[in-house]
Amino acid sequence: DAGITQSPRHKVTETGTPVTLRCHQTENHRYMYWYRQDPGHGLRLIHYSYGVKDTDKGEVSDGYSVSRSKTEDFLLTLESATSSQTSVYFCAISESADYGYTFGSGTRLTVV
Amino acid sequence: SQQGEEDPQALSIQEGENATMNCSYKTSINNLQWYRQNSGRGLVHLILIRSNEREKHSGRLRVTLDTSKKSSSLLITASRAADTASYFCATIAGGTSYGKLTFGQGTILTVHP
Numbered sequence: 001d002a003g004i005t006q007s008p009r010h011k012v013t014e015t016g017t018p019v020t021l022r023c024h025q026t027e028n029h030r031y032m033y034w035y036r037q038d039p040g041h042g043l044r045l046i047h048y049s050y051g052v053k054d055t056d057k058g059e060v061s062d063g064y065s066v067s068r069s070k071t072e073d074f075l076l077t078l079e080s081a082t083s084s085q086t087s088v089y090f091c092a093i094s095e096s097a098d099y100g101y102t103f104g105s106g107t108r109l110t111v112v
Numbered sequence: 113s114q115q116g117e118e119d120p121q122a123l124s125i126q127e128g129e130n131a132t133m134n135c136s137y138k139t140s141i142n143n144l145q146w147y148r149q150n151s152g153r154g155l156v157h158l159i160l161i162r163s164n165e166r167e168k169h170s171g172r173l174r175v176t177l178d179t180s181k182k183s184s185s186l187l188i189t190a191s192r193a194a195d196t197a198s199y200f201c202a203t204i205a206g207g208t209s210y211g212k213l214t215f216g217q218g219t220i221l222t223v224h225p
Contacts (some may be wrong), residue, residue: 044212098142098160100145
């Protein structure tokens with residue numbers, strides 16, 4: 001998707017290992033979000049950022065941490081991956097509440 | 113918790129027919145948005161309607177909003193096979209300045225050629 005990229009696109013990791021997903025934007029948007037998408041649950045907000053070094057928890061933040069040291073990058077870290085964190089993770093950006101989000105293509109994470 | 117709930121969960125129609133999807137939500141909103149997701153892809157923003165608007169059009173899309181009933185509908189006219197996708201409504205709570213979107217679980221639309 002134009003202006004926002006996620007890496008990696010796919011990852012398989014073992015239970016207990018740390019994992020970091022990266023979201024990079026070129027739109028200079030202030031707000032960035034991490035969601036996970038699971039069957040039967042739709043998309044749920046994990047963490048979001050409203051500026052450099054300004055982050056807050058979403059609906060399902062347990063087991064996740066984030067960091068934003070630059071406007072363009074928003075990192076999601078699973079400190080010790082569990083099987084329940086197997087999911088598709090989406091990053092999104094927005095200018096404000098009055099505009100739609102732009103989503104990345106997603107990262108499919110499998111924890112075995 | 114899900115703010116928006118879509119109905120129906122799945123919809124199957126023939127090309128050329130209209131498709132209507134409904135969304136209900138629970139709390140006051142700043143705006144309501146509709147997104148499309150093709151299989152295995154990210155979500156694409158379709159249309160945003162503000163809480164003080166009642167109807168909005170974009171190409172073959174028509175969105176209505178009834179804040180008294182806390183509901184919205186998305187109408188796709190003259191559907192095409194390429195419209196086959198999942199459609200999600202999402203809301204931003206009233207009084208929010210930086211827009212945490214809360215999504216429903218979506219409607220799966222299948223358009224048969």
